[in-house]
Amino acid sequence: MKWTEGILRLKGLVAAGLVLAGSALAAETLFSNYTLNVNASAETGKLWVFSRGDIYSGVTLLTLNVAGDGTVRLAESSQGQMDDSLTAVHDSIFWDDMAERRRTPSILAGKLGYVLPMVGMNDDESYLQPRGFFSVRGVDEIYGTPLAVPEKLEDTDSSAMSYASSGFAYDSSAKAMWIARGSAGLALYDVSGNSAKKSFYALNLETKTLDSAKSSYSFNSKKNPDIFAVALHPETGDLWMATSKGLWKRSSDGSVKKASSALDSSRVTGVWIGGEPLQIIAETSYRKSGSIKGGLWRLKKDAKDFAKVAFLDTAGKTVKKEVYDEGDYTVSGIAFLGKTAFIAVGASATSVSGYFKLDSAGVRAWEQDDDGRNTWLYGYGTGATDRDAIITSICAFPLTKNSTGLALSTYGNGVSVSADSGKTWNTILNRAKLGDNLGSVRMVPSVITAGDQALVSYKVSQDSKITIDVFSYDMRKVRTIVKDAPRNADNSRSTNPKVDFWDGYDKAGRPCTMGVYYVRVKDNHDNVGWGKVMTLGGRK
Incomplete structure (x- = not known):
């Protein structure tokens, strides 16, 4: 793929401005039970789900309601299918040891709808070639937008996944979406006018500016850090950037500065902003002596800087060991619900997954066994899923006019939805049609x-x-x-x-x-x- 503003053709498909999916499917509840991402839709009581099937990938729009006893029920579902040469998840998501590549990011972005990464096949027919992003505006309107990569980056020995789309932030007032692209810096997709405009940027540590990264721009790893994630501050409009050289922010006037002394030169792989009162959560992850060192950090409202998230035992006392790092956890997604942040995590190269509940004091253990071992991870053991499946993402969404729901995506067991802040969960998945009295097994x-x-x-x-x-x-x-x-x-x-x-x-x-x-x-x-x-x- 060359650096052009033209049309990217993938296996004969025109991928710019052309719908990449046909009519909606209606055979199953979900496109597939192997769900990788879940997010809110623009309508109350509706939920977007991305799934990967045996051959194709696709999205499902779920319409939900809440019964009198608090049970979340499925009212309606519809599906849309992506082209077989494209998907929203790369093949190494479960075994890659880089934290920024172990989640499937998404965002609800105004008229762009449900936005996901777009990944194509490489020469080995593996889904490891970043292509741009999907804009899902309806189950029968799935658009693919290519993002070009400078030739000088493509000519390096680094993996193509080093410039994958790994984070999104949408500015609703400017009607523009920021995209974190690793070694390729940032992309800005502006839909404020009659036709969309793409711009590309690199963070310059020497000048503390965002350089315009046109085709002739020469990326330098010493002055241009990788940008792994972005988040927009809802009060100030600042763009927060998680980079390989610390946490940075771009103010609404265009100025750029460091956002944290505590994370000064850390490899910051994720940043999330939300909650009430507002809090900012950051993830760090780097390789040291052949192993990965990870950390979870938080900036509370009115605090001067970030501090490591405390892990508390069942008595509320802070434990001394590095729980997050020792568990080899990486963040799959975060849902903010009032004062609590629900942090979905997975452990590298294992099937261990679940979510932490972070309150104002820290992450509290919900159980301690007879040997004094604390359990912080919620999931299968607490009823969040009714099968031991990997939890791949989490979101909060408007379930009813007066309530916010939580939803989990799982790899193999559909999605779980809660109407009571995670106390109880209801599973929504494809179920095989069965005959009465053991008529079919x-x-x-x-x-x-x-x-x-x-x-x-x-x-x-x-x-x-x-x-x-x-x-x-x-x-x-x-x-x-x-x-x-x-x-x-x-x-x-x-x-x-x-x-x-x-x-x-x-x-x-x-x-x-x-x-x-x-x-x-x-x-x-x-x-x-x-x-x-x-x-x-x-x-x-």
């Missing part, structure tokens, strides 16, 4: 590796006691999952997702050999159903 997913979870989906029309057994291809019983377990009649699914799954292990706890296995579900009313699952063997 489906394994979701149908192919696993030992250590994963294949949910046993079934339905009974009367309250029953369920036994689930797993058999090898030659019908030798290898595991009993539950025996005479009470299950209630249900219109859609009687499965208990916390128990009714197979993880690919036999009764002795050993990984089963690769092959097809049969799953038998029987009740105490002489009904029997069979499902089938394939395991690929030992842990990947």
Whole structure:
């Protein structure tokens, strides 16, 4: 890709100003249960969700309502599909050790709608080539906008992901969107006029200005730091920039200065502003002696500078150890709800994920075991998800006229929504259509590796006691999952997702050999159903 203001063509598609998706889909609740991002829409009670499927990626617009008992229910959903050569998430999101690449950023940006990164295929047919951004204005209006990269950056040995779109900030008064682009600095997409305008900038540490980074601009890592994230201050209009050389801000008059002495030369990979009273949260992450060192920082209203976020035990006392760094956590997203910040995090190269609840004092542990170990992470163990799936993002959104909801996206279990500030959650996902009285048994997913979870989906029309057994291809019983377990009649699914799954292990706890296995579900009313699952063997 060359530095031009022309039209970028991707696999024969004109990607500038052309809709990249056709008519809306309507077969499922979500485009896919493998959701990577969730965000508010412009309408109350509606939620945008980005999902990745087996071949295509797409978005879903959910319409929700709240029942009298506080349960969040799905009223309507519609989907839109992206081209198979483009997606909003890169392939290394779960194993990349750079914090800025371990989340899928998004923003609601006026008439641009739901904005996400745009990633294409590289020469190895992996989604690791930054292309620009998606503007989702409706499920049948998904636009792709390319962002050019200076040739001098493309000619370097650095990874293409070093100039990926990693953060967005929208200025509603100017009708313009700032885009953080790593080693390529900043882009500004102005939609205030009849036609959109693109501008490109680099932060110059020597002159403390934003240089216009046209095609002839020579990026220098010593004077032009990478810009990983941006946030707009809602009161001052200042643009905050998280960079490889500290935290900076651009005032509304165009002047640029350092925003923090505490983070003077830190590698700041994220910045988020919100809450009441207003608070600013920053993430630092850098490589040292072969390992990644991470930190979580906060600037409280009226405070002079940032301070590290305190982690408190169940008694409210600050613990001395570096909880955030020792957990190898990186931020997936932050939702502000009044005085509390809900910080979604994941642990690098593992499936550990969840969210912290940060109040005015710090992150409080919600549990302490008999050995004195504190638990700060909310998630599967606290009912935020009904399956042990990776939490990939979090957002706050106007659920009703008078209330704010929380939503989580998960990789494999759809989205979870809360109407009561995270006390209880309701799961919204695609569910297999099932026959009554064990008339059909489906394994979701149908192919696993030992250590994963294949949910046993079934339905009974009367309250029953369920036994689930797993058999090898030659019908030798290898595991009993539950025996005479009470299950209630249900219109859609009687499965208990916390128990009714197979993880690919036999009764002795050993990984089963690769092959097809049969799953038998029987009740105490002489009904029997069979499902089938394939395991690929030992842990990947």
